[in-house]
Amino acid sequence: MLSEPLTVRAALPADVPALLELMRALAVFEDYIEAFRLDERELMARAFGDNPQCQLFVAAGCGKLAGYAVLLEIPFTFDLRPTLVLKELYIAEAFRGEGLGKALMQKVAQWGTARHAGRLKWDVLAGNNNAEAFYQRLGGRPDSKWRAYQMDDRALQRLADRHAAIGQDGKSIEAEASPTGDCVSV
Numbered sequence: 142m143l144s145e146p147l148t149v150r151a152a153l154p155a156d157v158p159a160l161l162e163l164m165r166a167l168a169v170f171e172d173y174i175e176a177f178r179l180d181e182r183e184l185m186a187r188a189f190g191d192n193p194q195c196q197l198f199v200a201a202g203c204g205k206l207a208g209y210a211v212l213l214e215i216p217f218t219f220d221l222r223p224t225l226v227l228k229e230l231y232i233a234e235a236f237r238g239e240g241l242g243k244a245l246m247q248k249v250a251q252w253g254t255a256r257h258a259g260r261l262k263w264d265v266l267a268g269n270n271n272a273e274a275f276y277q278r279l280g281g282r283p284d285s286k287w288r289a290y291q292m293d294d295r296a297l298q299r300l301a302d303r304h305a306a307i308g309q310d311g312k313s314i315e316a317e318a319s320p321t322g323d324c325v326s327v
Contacts, residue, residue, distance in 0.1 A: 147200065147201075147202055147239070147240065147241065147244055148200070148201045148202070149198060149199070149200050149201075149241075149244045149245055149247075149248045150198065150199060150201075150248075151196070151197065151198055151199075152188065152197035152198060152199045152209065154185060154189045156197075156199055156206060157181050157184050157185055157188075157189075158181065159205065159206040160184065160197065160199065160206065160209055161179065161180070161181060161184060162206075163206060163208065163209055163231055163233060164177075164179060164209075164229070164231070165177060166231065166233065167229060167231040170231075171266055194213070195211050195212060195213055195228070196211075196212040196213075196214070196252065197209060197210070197211055197212075198210045198212070198245055198248045198249065198252070200232065200236075200241040200242075200244060200245050202236055202239065202241065206233075207232060207233050207235075207236035207239075207241055208230075208231055208232035208233060208236060208241045208242065208245060209229070209230075209231055209245070210227060210229065210230045210245045210246070210248070210249055211227070211228040211229040211230075212225055212226065212227060212228065212249060212252070212253075213225070213226040213228050214226070214256070214258075218259070220259050222257055222258060222259030222260075223253075223256055223257065223258045223259065224258065224259060224260050224261075224262060225249070225253045225256075225258045225260070225261045225262070226261075226262050226263065227249060227261060227262070227263035228263075230242065230245060230246070230263070232245075242275060243279065246279055249261065262284070263276075263281075264289060
């Protein structure tokens with residue numbers, strides 16, 4: 142049981158060292174610690190810099206950070222409303238079962254509704270039945286319409302390196318590479 146009141150709030154720059162500890166713990170749990178490259182400088186820049194790339198919320202109990210949520214925002218899609226992507230939700234093992242996960246999800250929902258978000262999406266690690274049950278208790282449901290896909294960096298590079306594509310008419314479409322990403326003639 143928590144002996145102090147539960148606090149859920151937006152993360153602050155001072156939280157970065159403790160956040161990184163929790164993020165590393167998640168990387169161990171999800172088995173990608175060998176690929177984990179985030180450090181204090183990068184997290185500061187990406188979460189609190191001039192152009193923040195994510196929204197972070199933290200849960201604190203007993204005078205320390207006990208969990209966090211990382212949210213990404215797709216500004217608009219078909220309905221001109223933002224889509225929120227819950228990239229990470231993690232509660233330290235010693236604090237599980239105390240309501241911190243639910244409190245973080247409520248904070249995420251409040252932030253999303255204030256931004257008029259049309260939806261919240263997230264992935265659950267295959268086999269993590271506890272997480273699936275948790276999200277379902279909150280009203281989340283598996284998305285049977287969509288299946289997640291991804292490309293690793295090597296597959297992405299192979300695709301980028303291809304010089305010709307085939308158009309619908311069966312003719313080759315040549316694409317010029319542009320290092321700046323500007324539009325080029327094809």
